[in-house]
Amino acid sequence: MLAGATVIFLATSLALAGAFIPSVRPLLTPKRLILWGGLVVPSLGLAALVAGAFALGERLLPRQGAETLRIEVVARQFAWEFRYPGTPVATRDVLHIPVGRDIDFAVTSEDVIHSFWIPRLGGKIDAIPGHENIVRLRADAPGTYGGICAEYCGEGHAPMRFTVIAHAPEDYEAALTSEAAR
Amino acid sequence: MIDATSRRTVLLLSLAAGFGLWAVAFVVLYAMLSVGCAFGWDRGSLVLGLSLQRLQLLLLLGIFLALHVALVVGLKARQSRADAATDRFLRSAARLAAIAALAASVFTYFGAVVLTTCNP
Numbered sequence: 001m002l003a004g005a006t007v008i009f010l011a012t013s014l015a016l017a018g019a020f021i022p023s024v025r026p027l028l029t030p031k032r033l034i035l036w037g038g039l040v041v042p043s044l045g046l047a048a049l050v051a052g053a054f055a056l057g058e059r060l061l062p063r064q065g066a067e068t069l070r071i072e073v074v075a076r077q078f079a080w081e082f083r084y085p086g087t088p089v090a091t092r093d094v095l096h097i098p099v100g101r102d103i104d105f106a107v108t109s110e111d112v113i114h115s116f117w118i119p120r121l122g123g124k125i126d127a128i129p130g131h132e133n134i135v136r137l138r139a140d141a142p143g144t145y146g147g148i149c150a151e152y153c154g155e156g157h158a159p160m161r162f163t164v165i166a167h168a169p170e171d172y173e174a175a176l177t178s179e180a181a182r
Numbered sequence: 183m184i185d186a187t188s189r190r191t192v193l194l195l196s197l198a199a200g201f202g203l204w205a206v207a208f209v210v211l212y213a214m215l216s217v218g219c220a221f222g223w224d225r226g227s228l229v230l231g232l233s234l235q236r237l238q239l240l241l242l243l244g245i246f247l248a249l250h251v252a253l254v255v256g257l258k259a260r261q262s263r264a265d266a267a268t269d270r271f272l273r274s275a276a277r278l279a280a281i282a283a284l285a286a287s288v289f290t291y292f293g294a295v296v297l298t299t300c301n302p
């Protein structure tokens with residue numbers, strides 16, 4: 001994203017600088033500026049973004065067969081609850097995940113529609129009462145990521161955040177155990 | 183006989199025809215995609231390894247692209263009968279918009295051909 005923005009910024013600066021160079025200026029006809037700056041370049045940029053988004057979207061789908069971990073996400077006004085099947089652990093507004101493993105988040109809601117979103121890890125998915133949506137995400141590096149409700153759900157919507165802690169695989173079990181002891 | 187004012191009204195409306203068609207295609211494809219997923223049309227294959235879901239989306243897309251082409255052709259056919267300069271301008275603008283809308287439909291809806299349609 002930063003690299004793309006830098007390229008666009010430099011290209012625009014170059015075109016702008018050309019307007020001040022007498023020998024270059026006649027080349028910058030309105031027709032060329034509109035054709036290249038208004039049609040060709042944005043179309044190429046959009047095509048690249050769309051292709052990237054489609055490829056990423058396919059990766060977020062919970063396909064069968066893969067060795068995934070399942071975590072249940074329940075949204076309610078105005079908090080997130082995370083349950084870890086196979087353990088008695090439930091955490092509130094803090095989500096523990098292992099690094100380097102695909103995780104299927106089964107997302108639902110107890111009241112209104114919310115949306116589960118960890119921007120650094122990928123796409124968001126709606127949390128709908130009476131319905132379970134699944135999104136497959138993966139953290140490649142350990143650390144703390146921010147998560148947020150991405151669908152307006154009432155007056156407590158804006159601060160309806162949660163923290164994602166991505167543990168190294170060997171630390172993950174220990175993290176859940178210490179949560180269970182709480 | 184249509185008077186000049188109502189003819190211009192039709193011409194003015196034809197400016198929006200191309201992207202109006204794009205918008206209708208958007209709503210219909212989105213709705214039928216969701217209906218297909220709800221009824222499980224994506225499971226199994228009907229013909230040539232294609233599911234009912236893929237077939238109905240391809241059929242709808244084909245219909246809308248054909249309508250787009252018909253619109254572009256239709257606007258060209260009427261172009262020759264243009265008289266006043268304003269009419270000529272409106273006709274060519276409507277036709278260019280219809281061509282842009284055709285390109286937009288190909289660009290935005292080709293996903294219906296290649297992408298996974300429902301949550302597996």
Ligand SMILES: [Cu+2]
Pocket residue numbers: 114115149150151152153154156157158160
């Ligand atoms: Cu919210």
